[in-house]
Amino acid sequence: MLTNCRRGAFSVLSILALSNVLNAQPASELAAASPDKLSVHWEELTASDFREGIRRSQGTCLLPFGILEKHGPHLPLGTDLLDVRYAALHAAEEEYAVVFPEYYFGQIAEARHEPGTMSYSRNLQLALLQETTDEMARNGCKKVLIVNGHGGNEHLLPYFAQSQLDKPHDYVVYVFDERTPQHGGPAKKTTIDMHAGESETSKMMISRPDLVHPDRATNESGADQARQKLPEDVYTGIWWYTRFPFHYSGDGSAATKELCEYQMKWWIDSVVTAIRAVKADDVSLKLQNEFYEKSTHPLDTQP
Numbered sequence: 001m002l003t004n005c006r007r008g009a010f011s012v013l014s015i016l017a018l019s020n021v022l023n024a025q026p027a028s029e030l031a032a033a034s035p036d037k038l039s040v041h042w043e044e045l046t047a048s049d050f051r052e053g054i055r056r057s058q059g060t061c062l063l064p065f066g067i068l069e070k071h072g073p074h075l076p077l078g079t080d081l082l083d084v085r086y087a088a089l090h091a092a093e094e095e096y097a098v099v100f101p102e103y104y105f106g107q108i109a110e111a112r113h114e115p116g117t118m119s120y121s122r123n124l125q126l127a128l129l130q131e132t133t134d135e136m137a138r139n140g141c142k143k144v145l146i147v148n149g150h151g152g153n154e155h156l157l158p159y160f161a162q163s164q165l166d167k168p169h170d171y172v173v174y175v176f177d178e179r180t181p182q183h184g185g186p187a188k189k190t191t192i193d194m195h196a197g198e199s200e201t202s203k204m205m206i207s208r209p210d211l212v213h214p215d216r217a218t219n220e221s222g223a224d225q226a227r228q229k230l231p232e233d234v235y236t237g238i239w240w241y242t243r244f245p246f247h248y249s250g251d252g253s254a255a256t257k258e259l260c261e262y263q264m265k266w267w268i269d270s271v272v273t274a275i276r277a278v279k280a281d282d283v284s285l286k287l288q289n290e291f292y293e294k295s296t297h298p299l300d301t302q303p
């Protein structure tokens, strides 16, 4: 039975509201102390507040990465975008970082047969992402943490990060690509849960419960059709369609309030941990620069 998790959302929000009350200052002090209230949203900052945001974040900026694609019969096309922004924005409120605006220009060729899919060409995906991180870095984001919200990007993003080694960059690209805990929390009811199923429906019940249509979750089948007979270690691009032709994998009707609260809290906490680790990382840029320098004269590199 799919139950609404709105109360869970309120419980997260009420903690935030409570901390705001605890941090409240008299109105007369607010103007002078306005930097204390810096938004984490890149697009909401003034130019001078942006400068302060970069200082406060120690040059750490988040790029939450969503997509526009069908999410079963019951979730909105922007599910990944809405969810990843919810997790990233709440994490940045807890551990300050500047969060880049809506970004959804990733790999989703496998859903081109479904309505509402925005599937950009591979060259544009890489070029736009490179120019975006280059421009972020030119504005002081020397640590760009891509928070991935879309499973179809799982190969694109490590490839993008690896390709940063092809020529010098004065910043580091980090990728955080976990959305669902592997262990712990309420027991799940379903075994197949890859797209718009129990977990993803649960998270949407926190981020935008008004956009979940529980009554439609069983209108289509999210069962594995297992139509391709190949060994597991042989990969094809059509694998997803052979198993889940309706772009639905799992059963969204299995989502519960307990699961949605647990999973979204886990995701936010995990992004907070990643932001802190990235801020503390003083090795990657240094060794990246050493690597770039050595790569200009490889014959001199000694073991």
Ligand SMILES: [Zn+2]
Pocket (backbone or CB within 6 Å): 071, 079, 080, 149, 150, 151, 195, 196, 200
């Ligand atoms: Zn999704």
